Amino acid sequence: MIPHDPEERRALIGEYLLGLLDASDAAEIRQLLEEDQDAARMALEWERHFLELSDQLPPQQPSPALWTRIRHSLGTTDTPRSGLAASWWNSLLTWRLTTAALAMALLVAILLPLLQAPQVEGERYTVVLQQPGQAAQPGWVIQVGGDGTLQLEPLVADRIPEGRTLQFWTLQDPADGPRSLGLVEAGQPLHLPAERIGAVQAGQLFELTLEPAGGSPYNRPSGPVQYIGRAVLASAN
Template sequence: MIPHDPEERRALIGEYLLGLLDEPEAAEVRQLLEEDEKAARMALDWERHFLELSDRLPAQAPSPALWMRIRRSLGLQDEPRPGALANWWNSLPAWRLTAATLAIALLVAVLLPILRSPDSVGERYTVVLQQPGEAAQPGWVIQVGSDGTLLLDPLVADQVPEGRALQFWTLVDPAEGPRSLGLVEAGKPLRLPAEQIGAVQAGQLFELTLEPAGGSPYDRPSGPVLYIGRAVLASAN
């Protein structure tokens, strides 16, 4: 049962995002986030808080078994290049789920020079968007090229309910709030020009939310966060 006390409700949503609830409880919270804007805002605050905490975790080299699990989740079958990769998977068990997002992002950042040859050399960023409160299964990958162009690629085929839409957001400064980057068609890539994206920096937050058809009626997300992640520097001059 969803508690009425605001602090108890906030704590329950935090437990849901960490994947600590059983399926019946998780289903109740998911329904709450779909129907209650205040609850959805609580979830968004928790996600940003967890990501800020994971950013402070010390780097650790992944085990060979973990490396292969990450590669399988990304659909990469070739042998990885040798060498250590910084990630936060086993640093603090309490933040394991949120740390997984950054670990996958770092892996993609290392593999991108192998998989794609850039047209020019400059700062490039990678973001892996992952479902909050779930195991380390990425849903979308963002690549920001050296010219500032952003490419959003789906890794899953989402089913969006009728009358709803996916909306793309970014957050640089919490004081300014999130900025909409437009609507996204489920299962299809999206390319946005540098003029629309603006300057991207390491740690910048990106997310996809489920909104009414036509997008959020506010200048901020109104529906639940479906995918979230932070930008990782892939290469620079």
């Protein structure tokens, strides 16, 4: 059964992508990814995280015993290969490319419905807002479309103290100072039109701060930063 709690659901999707679920649970997650855009977005975030981790690992040559297990699991014979065939089979690059192809196929299957929307000319940006500090935890994600519109999506369900509110800010030029983009309800998405956002550029700062009810009494953040991140160019048409 698919959990309703966002964090439990996120963890289950991560286990699915690592191949840790049994057939029944894996089938439920596959159906969820096909039908739920938020779940598909979680899967993409996990894929990026796992790829970043794998890129940090030094290359390792599998042992002969491991190759035997791999061949056995694939239903192939252990008959020694010679020449070009043996070189191809034992190539670490071949297995990396195969793994990458499988991962790409999974991403295409998951995200194809999201990618079939009509494309709009312009640059697209993504911002992952994280908690400040070394043990940063993603809390929100921002998508700036090619038409300049902004979509702020929650990844966690924050509990805001009574009498306080979250306020959304951006900083493009330090000389101009931060600019408020409005108040945000915890755990709820926010859509802003292009004219409200203005031009966005790579490296532009976005943050959520904890402010008094009604927002900061100044033209700048007055409370602690809850989440912060910078814009990254996702695509340019």
